[in-house]
Each structure stands twice: as C-alpha cells, then as structure tokens.
Amino acid sequence: MSIDTxxxxxxxxxxxxTAKKPSRAGGVATWADERxxxxxxxxxxxxxxxxxxxxxxxxxxxxxxxxxxxxxxxxLTLWFNPSMSEVQYQGSYDxxxxxxMSEAMVSALDISFxxxxxxxxxxxxxxxxxxxxxxxxxxxxxxxxxxxFRKPRELNWVIGMLLLILGTLEGFTGYxxxxxxLSGTGVRAADGxxxxxxxxxxxxxxxxxxxxxxxxxxxxxxxxxxxxxxPGLLLALIAAHMLLLVYHKHTQWPGPGRTEENVVGYPMLxxxxxxxxxxxxxxxxxxxxxxxxxxxxxVWKYGPYDPSKVTAGSQPxxxxxxxxxxxxxxxxxxSEFLGVTLSWNVFLPIxxxxxxxxxxxxxxxxxxxxxxxxxxxxxxLQRPRNAPTRTAVMVALMTFYGLMWAAGGNDLIAIKLxxxxxxxxxxxxxxxxxxxxxxFWITRRWCISLQRHDQEKLLHGYETGIIxxxxxxxxxxxxxxxxxxxxxxxxxxxxxxxxTLESDVDHNxxxxxxxxxxxxxxxxxxxxxxxNVQKPTREELEAAHHHAEHEAExxxxxxxxxxxxxxxxxxxxxxxxxxxxx
Amino acid sequence: MTHNDPNLPAVEGDPIADPGLPAHEWRPTDVDERxxxxxxxxxxTFFGLSVVFAILFVVAYFTFEVGEDADTLGGFGASTVALGxxxxxxxxxxxxxxxxxxxxxxxxxxMVEYRHPAASSEEDREATxxxxxAGLQESGIGRRPLVRNSLLGAVGALGLPxxxxxxxxxxxxxxxDVVDPENGGGLEHTxxxxxERVVRDVLGTPIRxxxxxxxxxxxxxxxxIFELDENGHxxxxxxxxxxxxxxxxxxxxxxxxxxITHGRGRENWTVDxxxxxxxxxxxxxxxxxxxxxxxxxxxxxxxxxxxxxADSARVVFGPAARALPQLPLAxxxxxxxxxxxxxxxxxxxxxxxxx
Numbered sequence: 001m002s003i004d005t006x007x008x009x010x011x012x013x014x015x016x017x018t019a020k021k022p023s024r025a026g027g028v029a030t031w032a033d034e035r036x037x038x039x040x041x042x043x044x045x046x047x048x049x050x051x052x053x054x055x056x057x058x059x060x061x062x063x064x065x066x067x068x069x070x071x072x073x074x075x076l077t078l079w080f081n082p083s084m085s086e087v088q089y090q091g092s093y094d095x096x097x098x099x100x101m102s103e104a105m106v107s108a109l110d111i112s113f114x115x116x117x118x119x120x121x122x123x124x125x126x127x128x129x130x131x132x133x134x135x136x137x138x139x140x141x142x143x144x145x146x147x148x149f150r151k152p153r154e155l156n157w158v159i160g161m162l163l164l165i166l167g168t169l170e171g172f173t174g175y176x177x178x179x180x181x182l183s184g185t186g187v188r189a190a191d192g193x194x195x196x197x198x199x200x201x202x203x204x205x206x207x208x209x210x211x212x213x214x215x216x217x218x219x220x221x222x223x224x225x226x227x228x229x230x231p232g233l234l235l236a237l238i239a240a241h242m243l244l245l246v247y248h249k250h251t252q253w254p255g256p257g258r259t260e261e262n263v264v265g266y267p268m269l270x271x272x273x274x275x276x277x278x279x280x281x282x283x284x285x286x287x288x289x290x291x292x293x294x295x296x297x298x299v300w301k302y303g304p305y306d307p308s309k310v311t312a313g314s315q316p317x318x319x320x321x322x323x324x325x326x327x328x329x330x331x332x333x334x335s336e337f338l339g340v341t342l343s344w345n346v347f348l349p350i351x352x353x354x355x356x357x358x359x360x361x362x363x364x365x366x367x368x369x370x371x372x373x374x375x376x377x378x379x380x381l382q383r384p385r386n387a388p389t390r391t392a393v394m395v396a397l398m399t400f401y402g403l404m405w406a407a408g409g410n411d412l413i414a415i416k417l418x419x420x421x422x423x424x425x426x427x428x429x430x431x432x433x434x435x436x437x438x439x440f441w442i443t444r445r446w447c448i449s450l451q452r453h454d455q456e457k458l459l460h461g462y463e464t465g466i467i468x469x470x471x472x473x474x475x476x477x478x479x480x481x482x483x484x485x486x487x488x489x490x491x492x493x494x495x496x497x498x499x500t501l502e503s504d505v506d507h508n509x510x511x512x513x514x515x516x517x518x519x520x521x522x523x524x525x526x527x528x529x530x531x532n533v534q535k536p537t538r539e540e541l542e543a544a545h546h547h548a549e550h551e552a553e554x555x556x557x558x559x560x561x562x563x564x565x566x567x568x569x570x571x572x573x574x575x576x577x578x579x580x581x582x
Numbered sequence: 583m584t585h586n587d588p589n590l591p592a593v594e595g596d597p598i599a600d601p602g603l604p605a606h607e608w609r610p611t612d613v614d615e616r617x618x619x620x621x622x623x624x625x626x627t628f629f630g631l632s633v634v635f636a637i638l639f640v641v642a643y644f645t646f647e648v649g650e651d652a653d654t655l656g657g658f659g660a661s662t663v664a665l666g667x668x669x670x671x672x673x674x675x676x677x678x679x680x681x682x683x684x685x686x687x688x689x690x691x692x693m694v695e696y697r698h699p700a701a702s703s704e705e706d707r708e709a710t711x712x713x714x715x716a717g718l719q720e721s722g723i724g725r726r727p728l729v730r731n732s733l734l735g736a737v738g739a740l741g742l743p744x745x746x747x748x749x750x751x752x753x754x755x756x757x758x759d760v761v762d763p764e765n766g767g768g769l770e771h772t773x774x775x776x777x778e779r780v781v782r783d784v785l786g787t788p789i790r791x792x793x794x795x796x797x798x799x800x801x802x803x804x805x806x807i808f809e810l811d812e813n814g815h816x817x818x819x820x821x822x823x824x825x826x827x828x829x830x831x832x833x834x835x836x837x838x839x840x841x842i843t844h845g846r847g848r849e850n851w852t853v854d855x856x857x858x859x860x861x862x863x864x865x866x867x868x869x870x871x872x873x874x875x876x877x878x879x880x881x882x883x884x885x886x887x888x889x890x891x892a893d894s895a896r897v898v899f900g901p902a903a904r905a906l907p908q909l910p911l912a913x914x915x916x917x918x919x920x921x922x923x924x925x926x927x928x929x930x931x932x933x934x935x936x937x
Contacts, residue, residue, distance in 0.1 A: 047693070049694070116643055116646075116665075119659060196866075206760070212828075213825065214825065249697055270684070271689070278676070278683075279681070281680065286674070305824075307862075312872060485604065541598070
C-alpha cells in the first residue's frame with residue numbers, strides 16, 4: 001500500500017525515499033548485506049505492521065523491565081560477593097559496624113552505603129523485578145481475556161507461562177542473596193518446604209544446602225542460578241516469544257477494515273521502533289525514579305541472618321505471597337504411617353498447589369480448543385464479554401489468587417483493620433473455595449448482560465438522553481441508530497456454536513468410539529457457549545431498524561408545539577392534529 | 583472474494599457490511615507549518631532537558647556523599663534521591679521526546695498487511711515430509727530395532743552419570759559425616775545435653791531461676807554456643823554456628839506453676855514455673871517469638887501457628903501440626919538453669935523420615 005506523504009511534516013522529507021542515491025544508512029546496509037545477506041528477510045520486516053492498542057503495551061513493560069534488570073543486575077555483580085564466610089562489618093553504616101555477618105551481607109551493605117549509585121541500582125533492580133512479574137501477569141490476563149491465545153498462538157502461551165514461572169524463581173533466588181534476616185527467613189521456610197516432600201525431601205534439603213541448614217553453600221548456589229542459569233533461559237524464551245510474535249503477526253481488534261486476513265497499523269520503521277524504543281526509556285526512567293524515591297528491601301534495617309531471630313510481619317515479595325497465604329490458612333494436617341511422616345500442611349499448599357495452578361493455566365487454551373473443536377486461526381481479538389464463560393473462568397482464578405494473596409497478609413490485615421487473625425484465617429479457609437464460584441457466577445451474568453446491552457444498542461439504537469413526552473402524556477427516551485462503523489465493530493465476531501452429540505451409536509448401531517469423551521465435550525460446550533447472546537442476523541437487524549424508524553416517526557415532534565388547549569374541553573378537538581400526518 | 587465487496591457482509595449471515603478503513607485525517611502538524619515547527623521544538627526541548635539532567639546526574643554523583651548521610655532526606659539518602667531523580671528524568675525525557683516525535687511528526691498513515699496461515703504451503707510440507715521419510719528410511723531406524731533400542735539405552739544410561747555427578751552436592755542426611763550426637767550433628771540432635779547450661783542468647787550469661795519474673799520470656803542458647811578456646815576465640819563460628827543456632831535456640835517462660843499442665847512424663851521438666859521450648863517452629867522452621875503474656879500463647883510471625891506454652895506447647899491455632907519440642911530443665915549446683923538432656927524429639931519442620 002502506497003502512502004500519501006505529500007503533506008507529512010517536512011522533517012520526514014517531502015517525497016517517499018527512493019533507492020536511486022543510497023543514503024548513508026543505505027550504504028551501511030549495503031555493506032552489511034554483502035556479508036550477511038539479510039535484505040531478503042528485512043525487506044518485509046523493516047516495515048512490518050503492528051496494530052495499535054494500549055493493552056498491547058503490557059507485554060512491552062515486561063520486556064523492557066527485563067532489560068532494566070539485566071543492566072542494573074550487571075552493575076550489582078561488580079560488587080556483590082556471594083560468599084557465606086563470616087566477617088566483621090567495617091563499612092559506613094554505623095549501626096551494624098562490628099557485627100559479624102556473611103560476606104554476601106557485607107557486600108550488599110557496601111553496595112548500599114559505599115558505592116555511589118549502588119543503593120539506587122539495588123532498588124531499581126528490585127523494583128524492576130516486581131514490575132517484570134506484575135507486567136507478565138497482567139499481560140497474561142490481557143491475552144486470555146481477549147482470546148489472543150487461540151490458534152496459532154498456543155505455543156506462545158506456553159512459552160509465556162514458562163517465562164512467568166522462571167521469572168518468579170528468578171525473583172526468589174534474587175531476594176534471597178543479600179543474606180539479611182528477612183531473606184534468610186525466606187530461605188529457612190524454603191528448607192521447610194523441601195523437607196515436606198515425600199521420600200526425597202530430606203535429601204533435597206541436604207543436597208541444596210550442602211548439609212544441614214543453613215550451611216555455607218546456599219548463597220553461592222542461588223547466585224549462579226540467579227545470574228546465569230535462569231537469565232539464560234529467560235533470554236532464550238523471550239527471544240522465542242518475540243520471534244513467534246513477529247511470525248504470527250500481532251492480533252488486532254476488529255473494526256472497519258480490520259479483518260482476520262489483514263493487520264492494520266503503523267510500520268515498525270519508523271513509528272513502532274520509535275514508540276517501542278521511546279517506551280523503553282519511559283519504563284527505565286520510571287524505574288529510576290522509583291529506585292531513587294521509594295525504599296525497597298532495606299536490608300540494613302533487618303540486619304544479618306541469624307537462625308534464632310525473626311522480624312514480626314515477615315512477608316515474601318508480592319509474587320510469592322499467594323502460596324504463602326495458602327500455607328497460612330492450611331489446617332495443620334500431618335500423617336504418620338509405616339514409620340514415616342507426610343506433612344500435608346506444608347506439602348499441599350506450597351509444593352502441590354502452585355504446580356497444579358500452573359498446569360491448569362498452561363492448559364486453558366488446549367482445553368478450550370478441545371471443547372470448541374475450533375481448528376481455524378484467529379487473529380481478531382474478542383471482547384471479554386463475548387466469551388462470558390472464559391472470562392468468568394479467569395476471574396474465578398484471579399479471585400482465588402487474590403484471596404490467597406490476602407491470606408498471605410492476614411497478619412497485616414489483622415493489625416491494620418484491628419480484626420482477629422483467627423477469624424480472618426477461618427474466613428479465608430472457606431472464601432478460597434466459595435469466592436471463585438461466586439466470582440464465576442457474577443462475571444458470567446455480567447458479561448451476558450453486557451452482551452444484551454450491545455444487542456439492544458444494535459437493534460434499537462443508543463440512548464440519546466432526549467426525553468420525549470407524547471401527546472398522551474407518556475414519556476420515552478429517544479433512541480438513535482449507531483454509526484455504521486460502530487455497528488460493524490459490534491457485529492464483527494463469530495457466532496458461537498454449541499457442540500451437540502449426534503448419536504451415541506454409529507450407523508450400524510454399535511456404540512461409537514470416543515462417545516464418552518464426546519458426551520463430556522458436548523456438556524462442556526453447552527457450559528461454555530449456550531448462554532451467550534449471538535449477534536443478530538441481517539434480517540433481524542433490518543426488521544429492528546425498520547421498527548425503530550417507525551418509532552422515530554411516532555416520536556418526532558410536531559412542527560409547532562401543542563399548546564395544550566386541544567384537550568381542555570373548551571372547544572371541539574375535531575380537526576386538531578396530534579401527530580403529523582403520514 | 584466477498585469480503586472485498588464493500589456492499590456485502592464479510593461472512594454469510596453477517597448483519598453489517600465492512601465499511602472499510604476510515605479515511606485518514608491529517609494532523610495539525612501535517613498541515614500547519616507553525617504547529618509542525620512547534621512540535622519540532624517540543625521534541626528538541628525534551629532531548630535538550632534530558633542532557634541537562636544527565637549532567638546534573640554527574641554533578642550529584644560527585645557532590646553528595648554516600649554512607650554517612652544515608653538517613654538524610656527522609657531516610658532516603660541525598661545521593662540516592664538525587665541520582666535517581668536526575669537519571670529518571672534524563673531517561674523519561676528521552677522517552678517522551680521520541681514518542682512525541684513519533685506521534686506528531688512521523689507519518690501516521692495506517693498500513694495494511696495481509697496475513698498468511700501459520701502453516702507452510704502444502705507443497706513445502708509434502709516435500710519436507712518426503713525428505714523426512716527418505717532420511718528415516720535410509721537410516722533404517724525403523725527396520726533395525728536392535729540398533730535403535732540399544733542407542734536409546736545408551737543415551738538413556740548417560741542420565742546416570744549426570745545424576746550421580748550431583749551426588750556430592752551434600753552429605754546424606756543419615757551418614758556419619760552428619761549424625762553426631764555428641765556435638766549436635768544431624769536432624770535428630772542439637773547442642774543440648776545433660777548438664778548444658780542455659781544462657782541468654784545475646785550475652786551468653788547463665789540464668790538463675792530467680793532472674794525471671796512471672797511472665798518473663800527469655801531467648802536462650804546452650805552455653806556451648808559461646809564457648810571459647812584457649813586463645814579466647816569462639817569455638818563455633820560461621821556456618822557451624824548458624825547450624826547449631828538453627829536447632830538449639832530455645833525460649834524460656836516463667837509462669838505461675840499452677841497454670842502449667844504437665845505433659846505425661848514431663849512433670850519434673852520445669853523449674854519454679856519456668857518452661858523451656860524449642861524456638862524453631864515445627865511448621866517450616868521460623869524462630870518463634872511473639873508471646874501473649876496473659877494466655878501463655880506463642881505466635882509464629884511467619885505463618886501464625888500458635889502454641890500454648892502452659893500445655894506442652896501444643897498447637898492451638900494455625901498450620902503447624904506438632905507441638906514445640908520441650909527442653910527438660912533443671913538447676914545445677916551453682917543455681918543456674920541447665921538442660922537435663924537433649925530434646926527428646928527432632929526440632930524444626932517435619933520431614934519424611936521423622937516417623
């Protein structure tokens with residue numbers, strides 16, 4: 001598609017670029033192409049089109065905060081010393097001078113107090129980690145709510161889930177490194193988690209810690225996992241994530257001219273490169289401001305780790321909060337049999353539950369694809385309301401997550417709101433089961449009524465806010481039809497099909513293979529889509545519009561206002577016009 | 583193709599036809615030269631200000647001390663605030679400038695690109711499958727199960743060296759390297775032994791029962807934690823010290839002797855109403871320290887398990903499953919608190935082999 005650049009700002013030159021006289025950039029590109037032969041791949045990709053929407057920026061926040069993590073992380077490694085050898089602190093921070101602590105803690109304090117910009121980088125690193133995981137989770141919700149995970153993007157969903165779990169582990173290994181009292185308490189709990197694993201737990205703990213907890217191996221081991229192993233995996237997976245994004249081309253919202261077959265938006269060069277590049281500086285800048293103005297993880301206030309000490313209100317970083325909440329509200333169940341112990345109270349909430357939830361979310365796209373039997377590619381996004389059951393499933397999962405997360409702060413809630421911690425805990429034990437069900441039901445009904453509202457607007461027009469009084473004294477609001485573009489956007493979606501089982505038996509009367517699975521599929525399909533409001537057919541829409549036109553005529557005002565004397569009984573009404581004649 | 587015909591809906595039965603892309607509208611900066619130059623100046627101003635803040639960053643770097651003044655400016659440290667503020671603004675202004683440039687001055691024509699199915703073309707796929715097939719045929723991997731299976735076995739067996747190599751990550755929990763009843767080694771032993779003095783955990787001073795008022799809670803350790811060698815150096819330091827503390831830490835609480843419900847066989851484990859319990863939570867191992875004086879309840883700050891110290895430290899609330907192990911207390915000839923023995927059960931979180 002050629003572009004009319006006749007009026008584009010002069011800074012962009014008045015004519016489209018031509019290849020006659022290569023620019024300086026062109027010269028460099030030619031030099032590179034003679035060695036790398038990239039022109040074939042670049043000719044499409046340099047001007048690759050990306051659609052525009054604010055929600056497409058969420059994943060970008062995750063990407064850029066990861067870059068900030070790499071940059072600030074490299075800075076920190078220049079001073080951080082991942083050693084558990086005990087030394088006496090002699091640095092600038094008065095209140096800990098003379099205290100024995102690990103070299104890891106000493107170097108964390110040195111970075112904070114004796115390296116200029118060190119505390120800024122530490123805090124930026126920590127804030128960026130929080131933003132990284134938060135952005136990944138919000139991006140995940142965006143992708144799910146809009147149906148962007150559907151074919152052909154299921155594998156990118158899987159990669160995204162791996163990124164999320166690796167990012168979480170990366171965060172945990174990172175905040176455990178300074179060997180301060182809070183992080184040590186977290187590692188102590190992690191030791192308890194491992195020991196709860198059946199059969200292998202004790203061995204896991206001894207192998208990871210190099211002997212009995214805490215030993216002197218855990219910090220160096222977590223360090224190499226944190227700075228090499230997981231970042232390497234994250235980088236590779238992010239690269240795959242981006243390559244697939246480019247290959248599939250980005251999804252877009254339906255609208256006039258935006259179909260399943262095309263992608264409408266701005267070219268990578270220059271607009272998207274500029275917007276995305278500019279956005280990197282904004283994420284970086286916001287992180288720098290947060291690192292400068294907002295204290296995070298003040299390890300000097302906690303002091304060095306000591307297994308006999310703890311601070312009240314010990315909390316992990318926010319993304320570890322929800323399994324911690326599960327751990328808090330779990331009843332104290334433990335079984336002893338055949339001479340061994342199984343700690344359900346630790347094993348279930350902290351080892352089984354997170355893995356279970358991860359697997360469930362990982363499988364969501366595949367479950368939906370199996371239920372719908374849909375094999376088509378989908379590049380148009382769906383509004384959350386137009387997939388009520390799907391939306392409700394995610395809201396139920398979010399509610400579960402949120403309640404667990406709140407349970408992880410039950411001590412803070414108790415203190416701030418002056419409530420009984422016991423009652424909060426008992427409430428949460430029930431709420432994590434009933435809350436998601438309630439959320440599911442409310443969300444699904446909410447979505448369906450939003451669908452009905454859309455249908456109303458399509459069929460009967462939008463509410464103008466103009467109240468009409470009819471000659472008979474009745475009041476009604478005047479409705480006007482939506483603009484055609486808006487009508488098109490509202491109807492640019494598929495009709496949902498409910499899968500029904502034709503027959504239990506094949507044409508020979510023999511029970512068909514896979515009937516049971518298909519029966520389940522039919523029921524799930526009804527559960528998924530049977531309640532949805534489908535867009536009107538062309539005939540329905542035309543009939544409704546015809547009706548609306550008639551209504552509009554009835555509601556149309558007189559060309560002169562009625563003075564009201566027609567009905568006061570002082571003269572005959574014959575010949576008086578109440579409505580304009582048709 | 584019907585979807586290119588503007589008069590018909592894209593799909594059969596669709597109520598509205600695709601009106602097509604809306605017409606492009608020129609921005610003020612496209613048509614008004616003054617607006618264009620203004621936008622240009624704005625962008626350049628953002629970039630220029632960014633330079634200013636980058637220079638201010640350098641100034642701040644060399645002006646403000648770190649360390650001693652870490653508590654100025656509301657506890658943030660002047661250096662950190664100044665560096666973060668200037669760096670943040672320098673970066674933000676570049677970002678804002680670039681985005682302003684993109685929005686106001688770069689072409690804002692929406693372009694259309696056509697999608698292609700993610701799958702390869704039929705020919706490509708068939709050619710690839712044929713190549714794959716030919717390759718597999720020629721290798722004979724299907725026809726020679728002996729070769730195939732022995733190779734699978736060989737590669738699988740390589741997993742053994744890979745796993746075994748990790749063996750020396752740590753000692754086995756039940757090996758002689760770890761288990762050492764004399765010196766409190768292993769999961770089932772601590773530094774406590776018969777006659778071991780109970781000392782305050784920071785100072786290392788021994789405790790007389792009369793030092794404690796009713797309701798006093800004392801954090802304590804075995805005296806061996808503070809033991810010095812002939813040169814006056816601590817015997818235990820570094821990792822061994824941390825391991826010892828992670829198991830031997832106890833809390834003492836003095837209460838009215840009548841309030842105590844003794845566990846069976848534990849009638850003489852207290853001294854004048856002083857009870858001693860492991861400080862390490864039986865849930866996941868946090869040290870417990872929040873004492874509710876009136877109820878003798880001890881709350882773990884990590885996951886809120888609550889133990890009743892007047893009743894063998896049984897669990898009264900929360901996720902812990904086991905009572906805190908009790909340390910049998912006595913008094914030595916000089917009137918100081920001592921332990922009668924080690925704990926009679928493992929301290930800290932449960933584990934598979936605990937039984």
